[in-house]
Amino acid sequence: MPELPEVETVRRELEPWLTGRTIRIARRVEAPPGPKYRDLERAAGQRILGVARRGKFLLVPLSGGDELVLHLGMTGILSPDPPTQHLRVELALSGPAPDRLYFRDARRFGRCLVVRAGRYAALPTLAALGPEPFDPAFTDEVFAASLARSRGPIKPLLLSQRVVAGLGNIYVDEALFEVGVHPLRPANRVTPSEAGRLRRASIAILERAIAHRGTTFSDYRTVNGEVGAYAARLSVYAHEGEPCPRCGTPIEKLVVGQRGTHVCPRCQPKPRTRRARK
Ligand SMILES: [Zn+2]
CATH class of the missing domain: 1.10.8.50 (Helicase, Ruva Protein; domain 3)
Incomplete structure (x- = not known):
């Protein structure tokens, strides 16, 4: 299961690629119904301001005041290449190729949703998260x-x-x-x-x-x-x-x-x- 080092590695690869691009289409595909994949379509038309991480969550602030929250769960993989199965989310991005981001998750523990920035009521684990290990306040x-x-x-x-x-x-x-x-x-x-x-x-x-x-x-x-x-x-x-x-x-x-x-x-x-x- 991806932990901090794996999620941070993914973040570092996503950040230079995604930052500044506009999400043209955000589409859930074969995603389980319910709150794990919510309000994705709201991301369409918003520009990606950066890619941050909190614990094992990826946080993508958007220009319209929303935030795309992504958790890889046990088996989540983010890639510019379309998977042959278990595709949950597809983002179409502005700018040159690669201009698609695919979220694949075989075991369905992952999640991908859009919330108002910093409003984590739907994400109790994220809301109650302790300090980041690298934060100087964590003494x-x-x-x-x-x-x-x-x-x-x-x-x-x-x-x-x-x-x-x-x-x-x-x-x-x-x-x-x-x-x-x-x-x-x-x-x-x-x-x-x-x-x-x-x-x-x-x-x-x-x-x-x-x-x-x-x-x-x-x-x-x-x-x-x-x-x-x-x-x-x-x-x-x-x-x-x-x-x-x-x-x-x-x-x-x-x-x-x-x-x-x-x-x-x-x-x-x-x-x-x-x-x-x-
Ligand atoms: Zn020993």
């Missing part, structure tokens, strides 16, 4: 304070997007391994010093992944049709049974909050339960 102290407020396990909290935006299953596993914190550790039992290291490790991993255009396991492609090269750099994610790069212990796979989760049982000790502490 060690802010992150530690957010973790201290939650007794739930750290991994689902990070996946919720509420304490920091953009991390998903792959990069959360990588960041927790990097700092030796087990994904089931209650967030309020992550020390301030660990929280600081986790924040800095997350940022470093995201930056490296962006430099490699993200991680491709199956569907994700950049706008130029390339695969992300970061899969080869992962330490634990998808490395079940292989030796930990730090201590050699076989990496284990478990399920945390219904998500496949990868840990080194030695580098990331399991949190002790109350009973075990007696």
